[in-house]
Amino acid sequence: MCKRSRIIMAVLLVLLVAGMASAQGVRSTAPTEADNFIPSGTKIVENKITLRGYGSKFAGNAEWDDNMLVWRELEKRTNVRIEWETVVNTEARTKAQTLFAADDLPDLFLKNALNMSDVVKFSASGHLVDLKQYMDAGLMPNFKEAYDNDVNLRIALTTADGKIYTLPAYYPDDIDTTRRFMYVNETWLNRVGKRKPTTLTELYDVLKAFRDLDANGNGDPNDEYPIAFGNVNETEKTARALAGIDDIFGQPFNVINGQLTQMYTSDNMKEAWRFLAKLYAEKYLEPDLFTKTTTEFFARLANDQYGVTLLLPPADSSQFGILEPSFGILGKENVIWNWKVSPLLGVATFAITTKNPYPRETARWIDYLYGDDGSTLVRMGVEGDTYVTNADGSLSYSEKIKSDPQGVEFAMAKYSFWLQPNATPGRYTAKQTLPLFEGTLTPSAIPVFAPYNTKHAYSLPSLPADIERERTTLLGEINKYYSESRAAFMTGKLDIDKDWNIYVTTLKQLKVDRLQEIYRQAYAIVQDALK
The missing domain is CATH 3.40.190.10 (Periplasmic binding protein-like II)
Structure with a gap:
């Protein structure tokens, strides 16, 4: 056998062994995109991915970068990194319109960068991704649980053809849905x-x-x-x-x-x-x-x-x-x-664009905020740093947050992005929101005002x-x-x-x-x- 023939035979043998290993379930050391995806649990991918996000940022909020505690922790837990472009909330929607016009879209929009009219318009033009496909595939179990049990979510988010293009700031408890007391x-x-x-x-x-x-x-x-x-x-x-x-x-x-x-x-x-x-x-x-x-x-x-x-x-x-x-x-x-308002304090607070190369990973990422751990991270921060767990299981902000002369909301604006909470996607229950009202009259006001509350606190349907x-x-x-x-x-x-x-x-x-x-x-x- 000549030298060239021996080389060809060696290459064929290597390919054959590799094929047999693949057939037996042995992975290559360099995962494919499918291998990289983790369909359940907090961690979303084996190898970190990076997304381009566009956010509407309240003027009093710290920059959305690696110095912000919650973004660092969320990246650590999910293995998904977001590189943010933020625009002050009063101008964010106007700037977002220019991105659509120039076809220079980010991978996702967060907070009130769009309103519901924008979602209707840009989903019809094919710029936004249907999220219900991922919910139905079992990749968004936290949001699905809420969606299946609250008619407000179904009527406000579901389009005539049964699709969902945006997710809300969802606050199901009375402490948050009665927005003001006297x-x-x-x-x-x-x-x-x-x-x-x-x-x-x-x-x-x-x-x-x-x-x-x-x-x-x-x-x-x-x-x-x-x-x-x-x-x-x-x-x-x-x-x-x-x-x-x-x-x-x-x-x-x-x-x-x-x-x-x-x-x-x-x-x-x-x-x-x-x-x-x-x-x-x-x-x-x-x-x-x-x-x-x-x-x-x-x-x-x-x-x-x-x-x-x-x-x-x-x-x-x-x-x-x-x-x-x-x-x-x-x-x-x-x-x-x-x-007294609908539990959807904000409707169009999140959307994935068709430019996103990782839509299912992004769907898993946002779903984390509709679970207990994710919503606690957003509202409370990190245990031992910005909050503590009390003996009865309730949560309280740490002293460095409670003692801030600007108040809890602006203190937390240094560590998280939830300032302007009605624009923050996620599911936030009394567990995460009651600490904001600790020591105030708000919890006691709820039963006083309950007899006067509207009986028609609905979300606007699509x-x-x-x-x-x-x-x-x-x-x-x-x-x-x-x-x-x-x-x-x-x-x-x-x-x-x-x-x-x-x-x-x-x-x-x-x-x-x-x-x-x-x-x-x-x-x-x-x-x-x-x-």
């Missing part, structure tokens, strides 16, 4: 000689005393703000609650005689705005309500300048007590506490693309005029009695009744799902 400064009450108000007349009497009698006792009778519910939207939403206006699908709709009914032009709305106009005219509300910043609000809250509020000071709230919303504008029995576009367009035009009118009525530029009919007529011209028809379609989908 509190009154009891130190102020004692100082001005008043009791907690239980009627509208008593409320006005208390607010007048807070305004006029140096309620905070600092010698300046002009630095108190008797009532402050936050920004103008939060203030008006609370007034609507006291006037018996629900907030179904996030808009002023009530269920009346079984029919979803728009309340933009209702007598209830008229009375809610009359109430706000009185508060503003009497200087019970802040004069800069329409322009004040969140920073200014929290500074005044910490400086003991608020009498009635929806939020408590982050450091010391001992002077406040729970204020039951019994002083309804149209009577106690008509109050609808519309701050609508056909053309209907969703129409809904978004109408809602934008109507709410723009609505907000302008609200400001004019509150500040006295328009008279609530003389100019009300013009307001109603204009809303009819802006097709508020067509908007009602669209939302009735959504309500019908919900009712069918609940049967």
